[in-house]
Amino acid sequence: MKKFNIHQDIRKATTLPASFYRSATAFEQVKENIFTRFWQYAGDKNEIAKAGEVKPFTLLPGVLNEPLFLSHDRKGQFHCLSNVCTHRGKILVEEAGEQRLLSCRYHGRCFGLDGKFRSMPAFEETENFPSEADHLPAVSLETFMNLFFVSLNPLVSFSEMIQPIKERLSWLPFDQLRHEPKANADYHVKANWALYVDNYLEGFHIPFVHPGLNEALELEEYDYEIFPYCNLQVGIANEGELCFHPPEGHMDHGKKVLAYYWWLFPNLMFNLYPWGVSFNSIEALNSQETMVRFRSYYFPDSPYQEENKTLHQTELEDESVVESVQLGIQSRLYNSGRFSPSMERGVHHFQRLINRFVGK
Ligand code: FES
Ligand SMILES: [Fe+2]
Numbered sequence: 522m523k524k525f526n527i528h529q530d531i532r533k534a535t536t537l538p539a540s541f542y543r544s545a546t547a548f549e550q551v552k553e554n555i556f557t558r559f560w561q562y563a564g565d566k567n568e569i570a571k572a573g574e575v576k577p578f579t580l581l582p583g584v585l586n587e588p589l590f591l592s593h594d595r596k597g598q599f600h601c602l603s604n605v606c607t608h609r610g611k612i613l614v615e616e617a618g619e620q621r622l623l624s625c626r627y628h629g630r631c632f633g634l635d636g637k638f639r640s641m642p643a644f645e646e647t648e649n650f651p652s653e654a655d656h657l658p659a660v661s662l663e664t665f666m667n668l669f670f671v672s673l674n675p676l677v678s679f680s681e682m683i684q685p686i687k688e689r690l691s692w693l694p695f696d697q698l699r700h701e702p703k704a705n706a707d708y709h710v711k712a713n714w715a716l717y718v719d720n721y722l723e724g725f726h727i728p729f730v731h732p733g734l735n736e737a738l739e740l741e742e743y744d745y746e747i748f749p750y751c752n753l754q755v756g757i758a759n760e761g762e763l764c765f766h767p768p769e770g771h772m773d774h775g776k777k778v779l780a781y782y783w784w785l786f787p788n789l790m791f792n793l794y795p796w797g798v799s800f801n802s803i804e805a806l807n808s809q810e811t812m813v814r815f816r817s818y819y820f821p822d823s824p825y826q827e828e829n830k831t832l833h834q835t836e837l838e839d840e841s842v843v844e845s846v847q848l849g850i851q852s853r854l855y856n857s858g859r860f861s862p863s864m865e866r867g868v869h870h871f872q873r874l875i876n877r878f879v880g881k
Pocket of ligand 2: 721
């Protein structure tokens with residue numbers, strides 16, 4: 522992959538080169554410089570609702586492949602810890618469930634649910650033992666809307682990243698959202714993860730790709746707002762569509778907002794609708810395949826509805842264009858394109874952030 526530079530002036534800029542989406546070197550840089558340094562989705566608080574519960578998981582399987590587990594200790598604290606025993610490296614927690622202590626099935630080393638070393642047979646004569654290095658390493662863990670987010674080595678705090686979302690939507694009852702597992706859906710997309718994100722970050726394609734959504738939106742008023750590590754697309758509703766009612770004094774008061782589409786660098790999306798939140802995590806499986814996870818959260822008094830049918834239809838329409846672009850970027854005759862300054866500010870923002878960490 523050659524070096525590239527996404528010009529800060531969108532009118533002068535060209536997009537990421539096709540080689541970025543194809544190259545193993547670029548993918549390696551994304552992995553080390555972006556995926557380990559920002560925040561990833563790690564499940565739902567309800568999965569370890571009871572004190573004493575633990576749940577093992579792999580962070581970005583096939584890419585980061587980091588064995589971790591979540592725990593809810595007896596004091597009510599949540600932790601995300603390395604799932605690798607500090608003795609010889611065996612995987613410690615093998616299944617989700619309730620535990621008093623975590624005992625390694627190789628040589629019996631024991632840890633508390635907070636990751637602290639507790640005991641180990643036959644180590645009485647070992648000097649300077651136990652030390653800090655014998656505890657399980659802790660991973661940064663944050664919650665928002667009852668979702669867990671983790672980062673191996675965060676460059677920016679989660680609260681700083683999501684501050685614009687919290688401020689803008691402070692009137693909504695985020696702490697009362699109800700997860701609806703029936704609506705969970707995972708989509709396997711045969712394309713590079715960043716092509717999926719590129720597509721998400723512009724409403725330019727809506728009239729061409731989403732006839733259903735296009736009828737609900739007043740596209741002339743579709744708007745983009747850029748923040749340091751997140752950006753927002755505001756979809757204004759056409760007559761007769763269900764919309765938000767921001768309180769008096771709020772900057773959106775009086776606007777017929779159909780949806781707030783929030784994206785958090787690099788791969789998290791919070792789509793807010795009057796009924797609740799459709800959260801998406803865009804997880805690379807490798808440089809050419811992506812798992813897109815949809816999770817739905819309802820506001821109190823919003824019953825489970827059929828909105829998910831529209832979400833599903835829109836997803837299939839997006840997948841089909843994104844997979845087509847994946848074929849297109851293999852071409853010897855395409856390298857990169859230009860941006861529409863009015864419609865592609867979100868994509869430009871994303872690609873500039875990518876460029877801060879890759880292609881230098
Ligand atoms: S690897 Fe865990 S006790 Fe030896
Ligand atoms: Fe779309």
